[in-house]
């Protein structure tokens with residue numbers, strides 16, 4: 001038996017829709033694999049009752065199929081499904097790393113990114129890799145059709161998760177099909193600023209680069225209280241705030257020592273709109289870890 005821990009992740013970071021992602025240091029999924037004649041799946045933990053055990057409908061089933069690695073796969077969920085914290089990706093990433101080792105397939109971590117992305121296609125219809133890349137490699141990642149680039153970064157983060165559900169499939173349905181040249185120029189500028197900030201571990205620059213005039217405004221309506229939560233986080237000292245992945249979690253980049261105030265302000269702002277929320281005090285974290 002082989003065990004792998006894969007972390008929650010936050011995709012997009014505002015200006016990098018379907019491109020940027022960052023590993024959080026918590027929460028995480030734990031996946032255990034054993035060789036078997038055919039793939040079977042058992043799910044326990046947070047939100048387990050909403051997650052199918054049918055290999056055709058679970059992200060890890062698609063990964064086992066892609067690696068031709070049938071196994072009994074036990075998933076202990078730490079990342080709530082439909083959270084915007086890369087729940088489906090955490091399981092897929094852990095399964096890709098675990099089955100690659102179990103069957104000695106010899107793929108590099110970078111090669112496992114598109115394999116794990118096959119799992120994402122099962123749930124949202126698209127094999128986007130912006131959550132699985134940081135869940136496998138750790139740090140801040142940039143995915144394009146040509147591959148993945150990762151940058152080690154060290155920044156204080158808060159991920160605030162309200163007690164509502166937004167499915168990635170629904171959130172992709174409201175993304176505008178076209179952008180104006182003005183919005184394109186603003187987005188490129190912000191994305192470039194964010195990458196420079198990550199390379200320099202500069203939270204202020206990262207926060208500035210998180211602004212996004214296209215996807216985030218279209219999705220904000222799916223999260224009750226989103227504008228108030230952003231305002232509260234900024235007033236409490238956050239350098240930047242945006243929707244985490246497809247939501248409903250909201251990600252804030254903080255100054256050193258500033259996470260607790262930001263977390264409290266975000267939870268209180270959600271609760272003022274009648275929605276309970278939890279906040280994870282986090283940082284940019286590591287990718288998947290193998291335990292033998």
Ligand SMILES: Nc1ncnc2c1ncn2[C@@H]1O[C@H](COP(=O)(O)OP(=O)(O)OP(=O)(O)O)[C@@H](O)[C@H]1O
Nearest residue numbers: 058059082083084085086087088091123168245246
């Ligand atoms: N191993 C898995 N873990 C979690 N969810 C899974 C898994 N396999 C299938 N699913 C399904 O995927 C859906 C959740 O995925 P979704 O992409 O909507 O949320 P997320 O992964 O938390 O968010 P995001 O990708 O925005 O960060 C649920 O319907 C769930 O049943």
Ligand SMILES: N[C@@H](CCO)C(=O)O
Nearest residue numbers: 011018130168245246
């Ligand atoms: N980039 C994806 C992440 C969610 O899986 C989205 O925002 O739809």
